[in-house]
Every structure is written in C-alpha cells, then in structure tokens.
Amino acid sequence: MTDSPVKAPGTAPGLSVLLQHTAEAVRQVQQGRSLAEGLPDVPAPLRPAVQALTFHALRHLGLARALVDRLADRSPEPVVQALLVAAVALLVAPADGVRYAPHTVVNQAVEAARQQRRLQRQAGFINACLRRLLREQTDLMAEVADDPPARHHHPRWWIDRVRRDHPQDWAAVLQASQEPGPMTLRVNRRRIDRSAYALRLAEAGMASLPTGEDGLVLARPCAVDSLPGWTDGLVSVQDAAAQMAAGLLLQGQDWGPQHRVLDACAAPGGKTAHLLERADVQVLALDADADRARRIGDTLQRLQLQARAQVKVADAADTAAWWDGQPFDAILLDAPCTASGIVRRHPDVRWLRREADVAALAAQQRRLLEALWPLLRPGGRLLYATCSVFRAEGEDQVQAFLARHTDARQHPSAGHLLPGAGRPVGQFNDNPPGGHDGFFYARLDKPAA
CATH class of the missing domain: 3.30.70.1170 (Sun protein; domain 3)
Incomplete structure (x- = not known):
C-alpha cells in the first residue's frame, strides 16, 4: 500500500461518505483486522481517498484516542469511537495535501453519523464532542502531552521496546514511522x-x-x-532497504548456473526476482501460503524471469517435505517478523501487533534458522533478514544462533537499519532520498570443510 492523495473539499464524494468508510476501517483495525483485508471492501472509486484518510487516522491514533477519552463522559461504542477518532485526527493534525476547515470536519462527521441508521442517535453526541475539542483544544492537548502513546503515536509497549533497543535513536525511529515512505x-x-x-x-x-x-x-x-x-x-x-538483500547475499563471488540458491520465505517475489536479475543462478523460491506463492510466479512472469526459478508451496522449516537432499550454495531467509520497520508504509501494524507477538515470531525465526542451516553446503552463506527494528528479531537472534553453532561465522553486513533519515546502525551508510524502511541483515557463512 502507498499513500494516496485526498480529494479536496467540494469534489465528489463528500467528506461525510469518506469518513464513514474511514471510521469502519479504523474500527476493524482496532478489532484486529488489517487494512490489507479491510480496504478491498471499500468501493473502488472511494478507495484511494479512504486509504489516505485511514492512514492519517492510524498515524495519529494514539493522540486521537487520548483526546476522545477526555471528550466523552462515557466510553463510546467502537463504531462511534472510530468516527470520532477519524474526525479528531483531521482536526488536530491536518492531512497532507488538503486542509479541511474545522467546521467542515465537524459538520461532515455529524452528517456521517446521520447517514447511518445505527449512528443516527449518536449525531448529537458526536457534535458535542467535536465542538468541545474546537473550544478547548489547547487545554486538552496539554493534558495528553505527557501520555507516551499520544505523544509518539505508538502503543506504550512498542515505545518502551524501541527505547530499550535503540537508546540513542528511539525518538527518531518512532517519528520516521509517521512520515509516508517514498516510492x-x-x-x-x-x-x-x-x-x-x-x-x-x-x-x-x-x-x-x-x-x-x-x-x-x-x-x-x-x-x-x-x-x-x-x-x-x-x-x-521495492524499498531501498529491501533492495540490499541480493547484493549482500551475492557479494564477493562469481555466480553461475551451477549455483543453487534458496529463497526460503519468498512471497511476493521481489527479492527472488532481484537475485535473478543480478546473477545466473538456480533459485528455489518457497512460501507456505499458496496464494502468496502464486504472487511469486506472477512477479517472475512480469519480469520475464519465470524460466529461471522454481516456485514451491511449502513450509521452509519442514525440510523433509520439500528438500531434495542437495545442499544450497546460498540461502536467503527473509523471515516472518513483526514488520516493525515498515510501519510508515503500513500504519496499521503498530496497532495490530501485541507485545507477545515478538517472542512468538522470534521463536519462529529460530525454528527456520535451525532447519535451514544444515541445508547449506560448507563454504556457503545464509543471509538472515527481517523488516524489524526490534533486536529480538535481529542482532539478539543472530548472536544466539552463533552461540549455538560453532560452524557459523558472521560476515560484516548491514545489521540494524533504522527507518527514515535517522542514523543507521552498523556498517550501512547509504541514506537514500526520503530514507529507507527499517530492516536487519546478517550474513552467516559456513566455513569450507
């Protein structure tokens, strides 16, 4: 998903219609459904504007929820709270590309309620809350200024973890997540x-x-x-940070058709394709989800690379189900993770994740590393990658692996790349215009026997 412009006031569709769909998208995210699942339900002509408004609301959800808590004498039902959040976000943090007049936002939010049977009785309540915000905004903003989720726009546990993992850069990491990523x-x-x-x-x-x-x-x-x-x-x-994978895996060696490369968690196929664009190697691309695996094939076909790769639907960790017994010269493991490094492109992620997910995903990453390492020939290399800024999914994971495997050597590579234009960690110093997503890379070499 990429950010899309919001239609200016006075053009069809009206803001009230957009707010209805935005509020529903926000409500679904707060109840655990991702935007990737929910936005396709929005009528296609409305989708770009609704996506832009929803991204904006989610980027300011911590602040908007804190203000709604103070505006309402009672806890509103989820559908009402979501509409208030969408309107409050526009009032206290105008969206990029368009500025609605405050009275327009209030009137259109009230109209959005009146247009929905289940919210008609709440129109007066919504009107009262938003008009109070206009009257008391300075005081209300001061009340929530020291609330971490309101100030940094992330859940408290997420803020605490980033601050612990990156004590010098934590504020810049959180701020970078507020800025739309470049194309x-x-x-x-x-x-x-x-x-x-x-x-x-x-x-x-x-x-x-x-x-x-x-x-x-x-x-x-x-x-x-x-x-x-x-x-x-x-x-x-493909983001600049994700583009590093092929170069880090292939650097320093001449590659040819005799070399076998595994892309273990390959969907949607961007890194698989980049490997094939750069080297004449044999690539086996795996993904456990059949629909996502089809996307790999679609990607390779559009790039005219389908003849040079094999795509399989398989759990990479269940090697007995798919491995032919022939070792690989190189393995790319872009492991499932919290996606904490790509929040600027997916602002729903921070509100969908729970703190327990970090440990659960770290365990899955360990399982994949343990399963795939024996498949690498002596003299081969494995590139471990996650689009995460959490150390549990990056440096801590790699150091624990090295402690368990005396036959592994860590080659100098990127380490933790922090999102946006903040200072990178490790040996990566290229800072593209508009910055890059948050990522982690570690190359693990297996010495020749």
Missing part, C-alpha cells in the same frame, strides 16, 4: 540500464534520484501501471 523503484538490469530508465522517467515527467545499485526514488508516487515499461518488466517497486 522507490528497482530497475531490472537485465532489461535496461538504470540511467536509461531514469531518462525514460524524465521524458514521462517523473523526476527521480538514484539510490543503491539498482534503485530510483521518485519525487512523487504514482500508479504502477503509469510507470514506463511496467508491463514489460523493466522495473519493480
């Missing part, structure tokens, strides 16, 4: 040179700047099908 492209070097593609973008009126080895950061996001050569496989959308 970053990866040029398919098998099809076109990066500078040549940048020229094609310029000819189409799209300004860009280079990042990394194959990336271009767009000055403004756009629909993917408007990108020159998209359907012909000239380019993909």
